[in-house]
Amino acid sequence: EAQVTQNPRYLITVTGKKLTVTCSQNMNHEYMSWYRQDPGLGLRQIYYSMNVEVTDKGDVPEGYKVSRKEKRNFPLILESPSPNQTSLYFCASRWGGPYNEQFFGPGTRLTVL
Amino acid sequence: QQQVKQSPQSLIVQKGGISIINCAYENTAFDYFPWYQQFPGKGPALLIAIRPDVSEKKEGRFTISFNKSAKQFSLHIMDSQPGDSATYFCAANGDNFNKFYFGSGTKLNVKP
Numbered sequence: 001e002a003q004v005t006q007n008p009r010y011l012i013t014v015t016g017k018k019l020t021v022t023c024s025q026n027m028n029h030e031y032m033s034w035y036r037q038d039p040g041l042g043l044r045q046i047y048y049s050m051n052v053e054v055t056d057k058g059d060v061p062e063g064y065k066v067s068r069k070e071k072r073n074f075p076l077i078l079e080s081p082s083p084n085q086t087s088l089y090f091c092a093s094r095w096g097g098p099y100n101e102q103f104f105g106p107g108t109r110l111t112v113l
Numbered sequence: 114q115q116q117v118k119q120s121p122q123s124l125i126v127q128k129g130g131i132s133i134i135n136c137a138y139e140n141t142a143f144d145y146f147p148w149y150q151q152f153p154g155k156g157p158a159l160l161i162a163i164r165p166d167v168s169e170k171k172e173g174r175f176t177i178s179f180n181k182s183a184k185q186f187s188l189h190i191m192d193s194q195p196g197d198s199a200t201y202f203c204a205a206n207g208d209n210f211n212k213f214y215f216g217s218g219t220k221l222n223v224k225p
Binding site for chain 2: 004031033035044045048058090092098102105106
């Protein structure tokens with residue numbers, strides 16, 4: 001089944017404890033992206049990647065890191081999480097050009113205490 | 114600063130009625146306008162999309178109306194059904210095709 005998977009789905013952590021949220025897609029998509037969803041703000045793009053080793057900032061990259069060492073994986077790293085990073089996170093992927101459909105993962109709900 | 118402004122925040126419609134959600138943008142470089150549907154506990158899924166070379170696009174009960182001069186676009190759901198109850202997001206991109214800007218979302222509740 002073609003899909004985007006994220007792990008973990010739920011995570012409660014404390015301020016400053018480094019964490020990684022994994023994202024994997026099995027559709028051989030070049031483009032992958034991370035978003036955060038907050039009430040009243042919709043989805044905001046954190047980082048995106050056009051292909052292996054090619055990443056760039058979205059609208060809200062502060063406090064986040066990403067890497068793209070393999071085409072199928074695009075992990076999101078929070079090196080020192082803070083409470084304002086408590087949010088619902090989505091990974092997405094897309095084949096080819098900008099007018100093609102973006103496929104979203106099921107989401108990761110992160111709480112930083 | 115929100116690049117895409119969406120209204121209303123929430124909407125209650127009777128079964129069989131028409132649901133209308135509106136979005137507005139400022140960046141004239143935007144040229145792709147998708148709508149996403151999100152059910153609780155799920156990721157957003159593409160519902161329908163439009164480019165500014167047409168003023169309307171229809172897929173089943175879902176229609177996008179696009180007004181380029183007003184920089185506005187809207188989603189119309191005809192014959193709304195309880196199964197349409199979800200959160201809807203408009204989005205836009207175009208000046209950088211790898212960057213997407215989403216509206217704040219509309220929670221639709223269709224009453225039986």
